[in-house]
Amino acid sequence: MAMTARQRAKVSLYVQAGIFVVVLATVILAVDWKTIGTSVFNFAKIGPMFPDIFLVGLKNTLIYTALAFVVGLSGGLLLALMKLSTFPLYRWLATGYIEFFRGVPALLVFIAFGYGVPLAFGVQWDVNIVVMVSLGMVASAYIAETLRAGLQAVPKGQMEAARSLGMPQWRAMVSIVIPQAFKIVLPPLTNEIILLTKDSSLIYVLGLTASQYELTKFGRDGISSLGAGLTPLLVAGAFYLVITIPLSLLARKFESRSARTKR
């Protein structure tokens, strides 16, 4: 009567697959397809979203993400170098900055820089500037930690060899250590871009004109203007995947490549 280990494993697999099928069937039967078809995902309402979802939503999401990434990468590199500095003041400043901006919700940073700072200093900021500053500052906190890990992963002998050839510290950093660190952090850095892409949706808290809408805001606006239930938002969500899935694939490619070149 007793089963062999292999038989037991087989039975266990069948049981797991069975549970999966039952759950799936329950969901499909329980769902109100009629309501979904009219007000959650209505195919007829997708058409009117084009081509603006490309020309406005997707375009602005890409622009905001790119701006924030440029600020985040340069700020992150500066913070990472500060964190590795031998001068304690730099280390404390960088640590304080990183802990603060990783600790507070990005949404609050958006509100602070979108409303607070312009009020406090009596300035009018362009949306692009607000995105660059707020999202860029949050991003630089995260990217700083990634880069610091990358810089520390470069063997100490590389710096020693560069210094032995007469290079000053900064030159050794720029020409020898940083290029190698970037190769190491390429996969995690790609993940940071994915996070940034999604965080750019937080801009909805700012007052935007229609031409400044990014994907999420575009979708939310579509809900009221098209009267299509949740459809526009779901389509906008799908467009995020258009950006993030290729990035994931890219990150995986970097990962396998750096794994191959490792000695």
Place this chain on the structure above:
Amino acid sequence: MNDVVNSTVRAAGVNIKDLRKSYGSNEVLKGISLTVEPGQVVCLIGPSGSGKSTLLRCVNLLEQPNAGTINVGKFEATDPDVDLNKMRQSVGMVFQHFNLFPHLSVLDNCTISQMKVLKRSRSEASEVARHNLERVGLGHLADRFPDQLSGGQQQRVAIARALSMDPQLMLFDEPTSALDPETVGDVLAVMRKLAQEGMTMLVVTHEMGFAREVADRVVFMDAGVVVEEGPAENVISAPTQPRTKEFLRRVLDPTHIGVEEA
């Protein structure tokens, strides 16, 4: 340009006086004095942990000594105001693990510092680099990347990289210890040639054959002090100190140890 391609060297000497170095309470160099005349080859031998690598690394200030003075050519390395980068340009360093720059081709490994530090043009730097790669017998591998080379080839590239800065002194930190046995000979041959050309060389090594053949002087260190020094034939072939005798017996006849300790 001419004095660059010409393989005779302007050699610098080294003068070390009463050098001390501690890591915390652990004193690894306990007052070392050592002189290397310009053009001389001095081999540092001794058991691991004896401080010989630390001594070598102090010469170009990869380690900061706690006391004592080091003079390298016209530079006083231990002077706090010394232009460290300027001094290091004249001191070539070869590491146990090569430390080639993996993101640069063999040629670029040899040109980057010439261009960034000595401000040579790309074409001049390449010419110097190719000349030095020829010197170590690897001119044909200039376009490869370090991870495509064997250990022995990598170490010879590292020597060419150091030579491309026109050093007046070369430091070797166990240059053959990380190599497969069959590639050791090529590296030693390059070093032998360099010695014959009149380069000042300070070499930490376990290759007793090389030391006996090439070194003008051999220095035996143990536990942070110089135990015995002199011409190679004296120190290696006829040591006077018991610690030197014991070390050499173990190194020259390793099979002996197992029998005795069993």
